[in-house]
Amino acid sequence: MTSLIYLTFITFANLCLISAETPETLSSKFNQLTPKNSTGLPLVPVNPIDALLDQKAAITDVEQQEKELDELVAESQLDSPIPIPVVNYLEPYTIHSFTIPQNGHPPLTKSRLSFIQSQLREIIFEDRIAHVVRIIFHDCVGGCDGCLNRDLPPNMTPMLNTATLLDNLYDSQGFSDWLSRADFYALAGITAIEIGVENANVGCFFFNCIRMPRFHFRYGRKDCATSPLSSGVQSFPEGKDDYDAVMEFFANEFGLRPRYATALLGAHTLGGAAGAAGSGFVGFWKENAIEAAKFDQRYFSLLSDRRLYWNHLDVSAQTGANSPRFQWEGFVNNQQVSFMLNSDVSLLLDIQTNNVGQSSCNFNTCPYSPTALLVHIYARFPNFWIRDFERAFARMIENGSTWLLAV
Numbered sequence: 001m002t003s004l005i006y007l008t009f010i011t012f013a014n015l016c017l018i019s020a021e022t023p024e025t026l027s028s029k030f031n032q033l034t035p036k037n038s039t040g041l042p043l044v045p046v047n048p049i050d051a052l053l054d055q056k057a058a059i060t061d062v063e064q065q066e067k068e069l070d071e072l073v074a075e076s077q078l079d080s081p082i083p084i085p086v087v088n089y090l091e092p093y094t095i096h097s098f099t100i101p102q103n104g105h106p107p108l109t110k111s112r113l114s115f116i117q118s119q120l121r122e123i124i125f126e127d128r129i130a131h132v133v134r135i136i137f138h139d140c141v142g143g144c145d146g147c148l149n150r151d152l153p154p155n156m157t158p159m160l161n162t163a164t165l166l167d168n169l170y171d172s173q174g175f176s177d178w179l180s181r182a183d184f185y186a187l188a189g190i191t192a193i194e195i196g197v198e199n200a201n202v203g204c205f206f207f208n209c210i211r212m213p214r215f216h217f218r219y220g221r222k223d224c225a226t227s228p229l230s231s232g233v234q235s236f237p238e239g240k241d242d243y244d245a246v247m248e249f250f251a252n253e254f255g256l257r258p259r260y261a262t263a264l265l266g267a268h269t270l271g272g273a274a275g276a277a278g279s280g281f282v283g284f285w286k287e288n289a290i291e292a293a294k295f296d297q298r299y300f301s302l303l304s305d306r307r308l309y310w311n312h313l314d315v316s317a318q319t320g321a322n323s324p325r326f327q328w329e330g331f332v333n334n335q336q337v338s339f340m341l342n343s344d345v346s347l348l349l350d351i352q353t354n355n356v357g358q359s360s361c362n363f364n365t366c367p368y369s370p371t372a373l374l375v376h377i378y379a380r381f382p383n384f385w386i387r388d389f390e391r392a393f394a395r396m397i398e399n400g401s402t403w404l405l406a407v
């Protein structure tokens with residue numbers, strides 16, 4: 001009897017402890033993670049963003065939800081106009097029914113397109129999904145032209161092995177009869193994203209599945225004279241870049257507004273940095289190689305997840321890079337779950353960096369950057385992100401073309 005009373009007392013005391021301690025501990029943890037100014041006051045109220053997005057999440061009508069999210073983004077002025085280069089489209093069968101399209105290629109029919117995609121699917125899997133998406137990004141800087149300078153450091157990463165595989169497929173199958181190499185890389189990019197979405201959707205139920213992006217592939221890009229090789233020198237953005245540098249790059253190169261630049265950078269949900277074999281940064285944006293082959297919104301979720309704590313450190317000694325490589329590593333319970341470049345973090349936080357990319361503020365102290373709201377929205381509403389990504393990606397893969405043909 002005595003032991004029963006004792007047991008009841010202990011259980012009751014424990015329950016009191018839990019109920020008294022849990023909210024306080026949680027809220028103090030939450031406050032620690034909230035960006036603050038020098039006097040310790042939260043700089044940007046976090047709860048209002050979440051509360052606002054909770055309201056939007058409660059809307060059951062998908063179209064209405066999308067409309068309200070659009071309005072929210074419009075209010076934040078991330079959509080301020082930057083001139084977007086115009087790409088004109090020819091419909092080969094309706095307008096020029098028997099015209100041979102530019103580049104002298106016979107028309108690319110839907111069945112030929114499916115055949116090429118089926119061949120691409122044979123070689124694009126696992127880490128090659130990410131390689132291919134990066135290849136098309138790099139090919140389209142300066143205009144998509146089917147050429148990569150293999151001696152340019154930003155290109156000298158494991159993606160070059162995949163570029164060789166793509167080239168072998170293109171050359172051995174005689175695909176040059178139907179489309180240019182630049183077109184082929186673009187189609188490979190689309191196929192890679194589709195495979196990434198399929199990977200992300202394994203075991204999903206319809207309410208938490210990622211919507212398959214709808215890309216309207218067009219062709220007629222012009223290859224450079226030395227395709228696939230090139231000695232051209234493009235300037236690529238760097239991992240140490242801050243918000244202004246990132247946004248300036250996307251505006252100048254692809255005519256993308258901050259909204260679409262943010263959506264496009266969501267491609268970093270795939271793959272990672274290859275350390276000594278690549279950029280000198282190292283890690284997967286998501287937990288591991290399996291997650292890194294899924295095209296989902298978790299790049300944004302991890303970035304905006306306040307349960308993570310982040311270290312900002314120089315990994316150049318570890319990777320043998322010849323100059324500092326400051327990167328962010330996100331942990332939960334002492335387990336690393338994410339890695340981010342400054343350019344990624346700048347989408348959420350207005351990091352303050354010096355010339356080697358070291359930030360003087362961190363996840364607790366940096367104020368939000370102008371696109372922070374978008375990062376939260378994309379994390380909570382994956383299909384809203386997919387819609388913006390579709391537009392941004394389509395823009396990127398048609399960079400430099402003035403006339404393209406619909407299939």
Ligand code: HEM
Binds near residue numbers: 127237239
């Ligand atoms: C501010 C702009 C960007 C910066 C600073 C940046 C930087 C980097 C760096 C440093 C890496 C690691 C390379 C390595 O070590 O192997 C990387 C990988 C990657 N990037 Fe970006 N990137 C940017 C934009 C983009 C865009 C627009 C895309 C595609 C739409 C993209 C797709 C990828 C992918 C998929 C990988 C993983 C590659 C792999 O796993 O092999 N990036 N990026």
